Amino acid sequence: MLVHPQFDPIAINVFGLPIRWYGLMYLAGFVAFVTLARYRVRRGFGNGLTTDDIDDLLMYGVFGVILGGRLGYVLFYKPEHYLAHPAEMLQIWSGGMSFHGGFLGVLIAVAIFCWRRRKRWIEVMDFVAPMCPLGLAAGRLGNFINGELPGRPTTVPWGMWFPQADPTPVARHPSQLYQFALEGLLLFAILWWFSRKPRPAGQVSAAFLIGYGALRFIAEFTRQPDDFLGLLALGLSMGQWLSIPMILAGIGLWIWSLRGLTPKGGLGV
Numbered sequence: 001m002l003v004h005p006q007f008d009p010i011a012i013n014v015f016g017l018p019i020r021w022y023g024l025m026y027l028a029g030f031v032a033f034v035t036l037a038r039y040r041v042r043r044g045f046g047n048g049l050t051t052d053d054i055d056d057l058l059m060y061g062v063f064g065v066i067l068g069g070r071l072g073y074v075l076f077y078k079p080e081h082y083l084a085h086p087a088e089m090l091q092i093w094s095g096g097m098s099f100h101g102g103f104l105g106v107l108i109a110v111a112i113f114c115w116r117r118r119k120r121w122i123e124v125m126d127f128v129a130p131m132c133p134l135g136l137a138a139g140r141l142g143n144f145i146n147g148e149l150p151g152r153p154t155t156v157p158w159g160m161w162f163p164q165a166d167p168t169p170v171a172r173h174p175s176q177l178y179q180f181a182l183e184g185l186l187l188f189a190i191l192w193w194f195s196r197k198p199r200p201a202g203q204v205s206a207a208f209l210i211g212y213g214a215l216r217f218i219a220e221f222t223r224q225p226d227d228f229l230g231l232l233a234l235g236l237s238m239g240q241w242l243s244i245p246m247i248l249a250g251i252g253l254w255i256w257s258l259r260g261l262t263p264k265g266g267l268g269v
Helices: 021-042 051-076 079-084 086-090 099-117 121-146 175-194 203-219 238-257
Strands: 010-014 017-020
Touching (some): 051 121, 099 121, 099 238, 203 238
16 A cells, blocks of 8 residues: 655745645646647637737636636535635635636636637637646646545555545545546547647537546546535436536537538647
8 A cells, every 4th residue: 555645735935925736736737728828829720819818818717717616616515514604715725626616617707708809709718628638637736745635445556545534544546646647638638639630619629528527527436525425316426417517518519519610720730
């Protein structure tokens, strides 16, 4: 049985201000997005976006991720608790972010960006989708560094004891690393390859929805359910139930994108 390295969650202190690894992972995700987005625009495949648009798009996305992620956690996971303690809704530093909430937040934020810039929303989302998995990978790496969201008990040789979760040794799946590899690196590779050629509008976004939903659904079988929720109907976790609508929406969007629309976008590498 392996033992979690017990990293210090604080990476550095700057003039007495603690900088946490999890925050640095968010920063790494945002930097990766800007770098890849600028690369695509320079290659002439920005779906009508310019390099000046990228910085503004990132700003909208950051607000969407943070506000949507927090509100999603409040509404999807602990609505009764936060209804009784509304002041805690804003205490992001105490933990509690939801990917699915952050995803909805980004959809709304990009819609506002497109409305103000007179861009076609689905084309901008096709542009954004291939860059998102690296941000997800960075977030899961932050979870692993913090020793949070460990997996279910297991007997596999690489099972790991997370002292933060278990006072006595229990081998668990390092599910954060599974999600890092599946929802992060693998999904990025798939979408980056898929977007190399022109696709009908909406198809890259559909591939993201189906890919993330399916990979998250699979990874959840090794992730320990939240103690305050446990497994829900049909023995599925909250993460799995929230992933099912993503998969269905992705299938619907894929079908819509095949209605004889002119291919647009593409990475052109």
